[in-house]
Amino acid sequence: QEEVYRRGMLEGEPPEFPVSYEDLEERAREELDEEAFAYVAGGAGSESTVEANDRAFDEWQIVPRMLRDVSERDLGVELFGQELPAPVMLAPIGVQSILHDDAELAVARAASDLDVPMICSSVSSYTMEEVADELGDGPDWFQLYWSADRDVAASFLERAEAAGYDAIVVTLDTPKMGWRERDVELAYLPFLAGQGIRNYFEDEAFLDRLDTDNPWADPEASLESFIDCFGDASLTWDDLEFLREHTDLPIVLKGVLHPDDARKAVEHGMDGVVVSNHGGRQVDGAIPALEALPEVVDEIGDDATVLFDSGIRRGSDVVRAVALGADAVLLGRPYAYGLGIGGEDGVRAVLENLLADLDLTVGLAGCASVDEVDRSTIRRAD
Numbered sequence: 552q553e554e555v556y557r558r559g560m561l562e563g564e565p566p567e568f569p570v571s572y573e574d575l576e577e578r579a580r581e582e583l584d585e586e587a588f589a590y591v592a593g594g595a596g597s598e599s600t601v602e603a604n605d606r607a608f609d610e611w612q613i614v615p616r617m618l619r620d621v622s623e624r625d626l627g628v629e630l631f632g633q634e635l636p637a638p639v640m641l642a643p644i645g646v647q648s649i650l651h652d653d654a655e656l657a658v659a660r661a662a663s664d665l666d667v668p669m670i671c672s673s674v675s676s677y678t679m680e681e682v683a684d685e686l687g688d689g690p691d692w693f694q695l696y697w698s699a700d701r702d703v704a705a706s707f708l709e710r711a712e713a714a715g716y717d718a719i720v721v722t723l724d725t726p727k728m729g730w731r732e733r734d735v736e737l738a739y740l741p742f743l744a745g746q747g748i749r750n751y752f753e754d755e756a757f758l759d760r761l762d763t764d765n766p767w768a769d770p771e772a773s774l775e776s777f778i779d780c781f782g783d784a785s786l787t788w789d790d791l792e793f794l795r796e797h798t799d800l801p802i803v804l805k806g807v808l809h810p811d812d813a814r815k816a817v818e819h820g821m822d823g824v825v826v827s828n829h830g831g832r833q834v835d836g837a838i839p840a841l842e843a844l845p846e847v848v849d850e851i852g853d854d855a856t857v858l859f860d861s862g863i864r865r866g867s868d869v870v871r872a873v874a875l876g877a878d879a880v881l882l883g884r885p886y887a888y889g890l891g892i893g894g895e896d897g898v899r900a901v902l903e904n905l906l907a908d909l910d911l912t913v914g915l916a917g918c919a920s921v922d923e924v925d926r927s928t929i930r931r932a933d
């Protein structure tokens with residue numbers, strides 16, 4: 552990991568891709584179309600929760616320990632029987648063609664190069680099968696937007712299993728999209744829909760529910776149909792049985808923020824949760840995800856896998872989330888900016904920097920492995 556530093560010192564040139572999150576975001580603001588930048592950066596309403604997510608990390612401070620032989624560090628973790636090189640995965644991000652033509656395929660290449668698992672979104676711009684092909688043998692998960700049409704939901708689960716995905720992430724916080732003011736103002740949603748729903752328009756169960764043989768013949772009607780079946784606001788905990796009946800893969804519920812919901816997930820046979828507020832994109836004013844993490848870990852940490860996202864920007868953020876009990880974290884906006892700026896190379900640069908930063912921060916905190924990062928590694932700021 553120190554190669555990143557060594558390269559900088561020997562070559563004496565600034566890296567091609569920005570290193571800090573702030574520079575990355577600035578570069579994306581300069582280089583991407585206004586719509587594409589707004590798509591990634593935006594959040595619900597006043598975007599107060601986007602900001603609160605970031606600030607929540609300042610509430611926790613690392614207390615470095617000395618003289619503990621950190622010459623060899625092991626960042627590896629195991630999730631559902633699979634070894635990961637670090638407690639980091641790529642969060643599901645939909646419609647990546649808005650950012651780069653190679654979209655999810657570019658992300659999959661960078662992720663599989665570094666053995667970092669990618670979670671493929673239901674609304675990916677390439678089909679889940681194409682993305683799985685690109686990911687090869689490495690660990691990969693599929694994210695389900697649970698359609699109101701049960702046949703479509705079941706078909707997605709079957710396809711994900713057949714394509715070789717190792718786990719299903721069911722996103723609970725988005726039965727409908729949040730009130731995103733930038734999206735409304737820029738009115739680019741029709742473009743987004745046309746680009747990003749190939750998983751649906753190449754799905755037999757979905758095509759069956761359209762009256763037309765050619766879904767592109769009447770795009771407006773097709774889009775209505777997609778919106779209709781994209782999510783289901785009437786779901787309740789008992790409906791989880793349906794998922795269990797349709798897949799043997801581990802199921803992880805994404806968007807859990809209350810410890811009682813985490814307990815319910817375990818009671819309903821789920822294998823894990825992602826503590827997340829969707830990067831502040833769903834409920835303006837929602838609790839910062841990091842604030843919710845310790846309570847969820849206290850409630851179910853011994854019984855299920857607890858993942859975390861919403862605000863991971865650098866290595867010290869990963870350390871803090873892991874110290875609070877997360878088994879791994881999902882990286883979101885940073886890699887989306889990397890994709891937008893530099894395609895596959897941009898995603899690779901963002902990931903390499905994050906992993907190098909994480910490796911140093913774990914070691915300098917006095918930990919030789921991720922196992923050693925626990926609540927004693929941090930304290931609450933005064």
Ligand code: FNR
Nearest residue numbers: 591642643644645672722829830861862863883884
């Ligand atoms: C998302 N997220 C998301 N989540 C999901 O389950 N399915 C999806 O298709 C998407 N799409 C998506 C697009 C964009 C542009 C963003 C920024 C986010 C949410 C994502 O998985 C994750 O929860 C957040 O990105 C975490 O917040 P930060 O750390 O990126 O701020």
